Every structure is written in C-alpha cells, then in structure tokens.
Amino acid sequence: MGRTVTSASKTPASRTASDAMMVLPITRQTVTHQATEALRERILRGMYPDDTPLRQDALAAELGVSRIPIREALRQLEAEGLVVFNPHRGAVVSSLSLDEIDELFELRSQIESDLVRRAVSRTTAEDVSRAKEILKAYEAAFRAAEVAEWGKLNWEFHSTLYAPADRPFTMAIIQRLHQQSDRYLRMQLVLTHGQSRAIDEHRGILAAVAAHDTKLAAALMRQHIVGAGRQLVRFVSTERQAAKNGSLKSRRT
Amino acid sequence: MGRTVTSASKTPASRTASDAMMVLPITRQTVTHQATEALRERILRGMYPDDTPLRQDALAAELGVSRIPIREALRQLEAEGLVVFNPHRGAVVSSLSLDEIDELFELRSQIESDLVRRAVSRTTAEDVSRAKEILKAYEAAFRAAEVAEWGKLNWEFHSTLYAPADRPFTMAIIQRLHQQSDRYLRMQLVLTHGQSRAIDEHRGILAAVAAHDTKLAAALMRQHIVGAGRQLVRFVSTERQAAKNGSLKSRRT
C-alpha cells in the first residue's frame, strides 16, 4: 500500500542534488504548467501582494510567453483561491479578511489534528528520522528568514507527519489551505524576524509522534495551528490598521 | 453580519421565477464562464462518465465556440478535481478509487457534522422553514429520480443547515466535496430508483436542528454521511466489478 505524499513527493533531504538529475530527463513540461508554477510561487512569496492587479500582457512579457498560457495559469490559480477574476477587468491577487484567516486556521486545526491522530500509530522510525531531518532544515530557513525555503519546508514537515495516515484526498485539500496561510505567515516571518514559538512547538509535536502518544500529538498539533492562527490574525490586523492610517495620511497631504 | 451561502445564493423557492428576471439584465457572462458551467453540469449529470476523453474540438463544436474558452474551462475543472489533464494527450473525466470515495465521505462527515454543531444555536425559525421547503422539493426530485434537480436540492438543503455557522471558507470546500460525491450518488440514485434512507435521515436531522439539539443534530449528520458513503462504496464496488466482467467477456469474444 504505497503512501501518497501529494506532489511533495521529492525526498526532501536530497532535493537540491536530485533536482538536476530528476528534471532533465523529463523536459516535457508545458509552458502553461511552468507559468502556473511561476505565478503561484510569486504570489506565495509575496512578490505580488494582496489586491495586486495581474495584467496579462505584463505577465506574458515578464515570462516571455504569450497571454494564452498566462490566462490558463490564472484560471487554475483562481480555482486554488489565489487570484480572483473580474470579467473584462482582469485578475487580482486574492485577499483574505481577518475572519477568513481565522476560519482558515480553525479548519486546518480540525483536519490536521485528525490527520496526526490517524497517522501516529502507523508512523515508522524512518518517518520520524525523515521529519527530524526536515525540521533541521526548517529551523535554519526559519532563523535566516528565507521565506521561499521556509514555506516548502514547513509543508514538508507537516505532510511528513500526516503521510502515514494515507489520506491523499485530505492531503490535497490541506496543502491548499497551507498555501493560503503561508502567504500571510511568511509576511509575519519577515517582519518579526523569526520571533515565534513554532520551532519549539514543532519539536514537541515530533517528540509526541515519536513516542507514539496519539492524544498528545493531536492536541499539540491543534494548539500549534490555533495559536499560530491567533497570532497571525493579530499581526495582520495591526498591519492593515497601519496601512490604512498610512494611506489616510498620504491622502491628506 | 450577512451570511454567505457560497454561490448557492439564489433563494431556492423562487428560483425558477426569478431566474428570467435576474439573468436578463446582466447578459454579461463571458463564454468561458458559460462553457465552464455547461461542462461542469454535464460531468456532474453523468453525461460524460468517468474516464471519458474530453476532445477539445468536439466540445467546442458542441457548444458552438472556439477551443480557447473550452481549454480555460477545462483548466478550471481540473483545479476542481473533475477532470485530469495529460500533457499533449488531452483531458479525461476524473475517476475516484473506492478508497478515495471512502475518504471523501469520512472527510465530509467530519467537517459537516462540525458545521451543524456550530450552526444549530444560531439557526432561526426562518432558516428551519426554508430548509423544510427545500426538503419538500428534494423529496419530490428524489422520488422522481430527477438527477439534475436532486443534486442541487441536496446541496441546498445541506448548505441551508450550515449557513448559520457563517463559515464561507469551509462552505466553499464542502461544496466541492459535495460535487464529487454527487457524481456517484446520482449514479446510484438512478440505478436504485430511490431506495435509500436519505429522506428519513434528512427529516431526522432537520427535526433535531429545529429542536436545537446540537449533539443529536451533529451525530445524525455524521451518521447520515458515513452511512451514505458506506452504501455508495458498496454500490460502486459491485458496479465496477460488473463492468470489469463485462469488458472481459466482450474482450474474449
């Protein structure tokens, strides 16, 4: 019974090394696919902040392709919830309200704590050591505030813990929710320079999983996500308040 | 605080009446949008069964448009999980394995029972009477095996119960999961001519909601979904076994 790791199937440790060897044999990537990945990456990295209008011509020129693959990519990202289309007016990067961010994290905590619960009993020593490896890289990226790496590694850590549950369908959904939350978490990470309880919490969760303490692992995971959500809502709240005041001030000049 | 009903915002009772008046003023629908809806509808109705290859030329001719809007529609449906793309080989209607169907319903039961739990205390008498109206139409469609109506009404009933929870984000996700499950439930509905406990179960759930019995409502909802999932897995299992035997026999000739 093979476990599905939902597109995060690259082994995390040897990723940089294997990429060149894995990808070269299959240069069979369609331009639309590449455009989708490029745009998703840029949105997630915060290169295009919330509510940025996404001009098809500009994106096409930037990526060196025509508008057709851009449009198809935007459609896909729309369905992923990263952009919003307005007929004849173009697409903009989607923006979550505070309520939606709150809801997002509550939903995540519910689903992901359940995933851990299902996974723990099936988790092998190998799984744990893999998670440990990822966690090491994660902490480095976290401290260095390397937002690009951080997001990937955060997902890899979580998904490694969930993988033994063997729930590909649920994983795909959770991965999208992670995408959405990471957009804002990264922002917070950059501006707070890594002030967070995330590292300790991750270690605690991993320890509980390694000890096969199902209840504890699930509870810690829930707390971890709920806590991160609360913290993030506060952060975004003050950020937006500041931005609003700033725009008011500048409008007044 | 307005409740979001996630695109099912048409009031169900006056739908047929209001459609003509509501839609005519804004004929501003893009062809891509119409194509997306048309194709989604057809897949959900079972007009294109699982694994049907979706030829862009054929679809374009059928809808009387060029291939561009078709391709964009297919991209969107891909992100919704209804079709799968193979580079340079075209799109096919996606197919769920038995394990995935099982997982789908377990996930639904988890999320939806939680939604009911949150909703009950805020449910008004008006909400209940609306649900009652929908249920009436639902039962009629169910008995008549009008698959097209049935699916919509089933979702409307469920979403009406969940709406007071005020969880737009979760609702959007659940709506997609409903889409996936309905594809198979409809098949079952047609072939079993409405043999199901669904009607009684819906009434029971609504009664519990009306009585503001949170625990009972949530428990019944969970049972309803889990039960439907189990029944469906059995049904699809035998269906596929039969299909396989049939194809074996025909291959032997």
Next chain:
DNA sequence: AAATGGGATATTGTATCCAATCTACTCGAG
C-alpha cells in the same frame, strides 16, 4: 463649479492559425 456625455485608450475575451507531440498503422527485417 459640478455633472453629464462622448470618445480615445488600455485591457480583456475569443477566434484563427501554425507548431509540437502523440497514436496508430504499415511495412520490412529478423
């Protein structure tokens, strides 16, 4: 001075056309 209307401009939406790739079939060699 404010509001309204018209037109220029920018941007998106769709169709047509060409290139790249896959599939299936034929033909020939072993």
Next chain:
DNA sequence: CTCGAGTAGATTGGATACAATATCCCATTT
C-alpha cells in the same frame, strides 16, 4: 510470425490577430 522503425493522421499546445468591453479624460452643458 513477431517485433521494431518509420510515417501519416489526429489532437493538443501556443502565438498572433481581431473583437468586445471597460476605464479615463476632457469638453460641453447647466
């Protein structure tokens, strides 16, 4: 007779070109 190479047809992927729509500015009017 089987297997493989090669070629023809079909189909998708992508670019260019054109049409439809929205936005913005400015003139004109009240």
